[in-house]
Amino acid sequence: GAVVSQHPSRVICKSGTSVKIECRSLDFQATTMFWYRQFPKQSLMLMATSNEGSKATYEQGVEKDKFLINHASLTLSTLTVTSAHPEDSSFYICSAMPSGRVGSGNTIYFGEGSWLTVV
């Protein structure tokens, strides 16, 4: 079964509105979660690193005021796309790992992704 859950799986919103996507680790606590964006037929692009209890770290070119990330607990991170525009339409995916250093036996799991369509 899924160890990382995303919600909603699909969302359609009007241009100018905001939409929130949740990422939950189901069986473990995750100090760090990651948010990715993926366009059709392309690889995953890291947007930001979500750190529990502190500010997210954004990748170059990602607008922090547009993509608000909150990691209020060890099992939940949220991505809010503010003032959404059609060009924000994409597949958003989160990932999480049990606290500790990545390595065999402690790997990174992905959520099922969230399709955002801005009309």
Next chain:
Amino acid sequence: GESVGLHLPTLSVQEGDNSIINCAYSNSASDYFIWYKQESGKGPQFIIDIRSNMDKRQGQRVTVLLNKTVKHLSLQIAATQPGDSAVYFCAENNAGNMLTFGGGTRLMVKP
């Protein structure tokens, strides 16, 4: 910057044959690698991983080979099935818990 790349964007194989998906990486500091399978409209699914102190690791029908000399990673799928059709990504870890993804290879299994 350094990155992970793939040799073949699309691989077409006959059902029952073995598949080999390749990945080249350029960051010699990378010490952990993962292969993910992504089906259309879904998130990446963990397949198998390997640390840099190993050169081979086997799972169920899958084997990952790591050649640190030439910075090459491969995923072998035995007796490929239609359900194996997907996009496969390799990913490397070299700093904290961040992953750098390759461009992906689409595997198409012909019946």
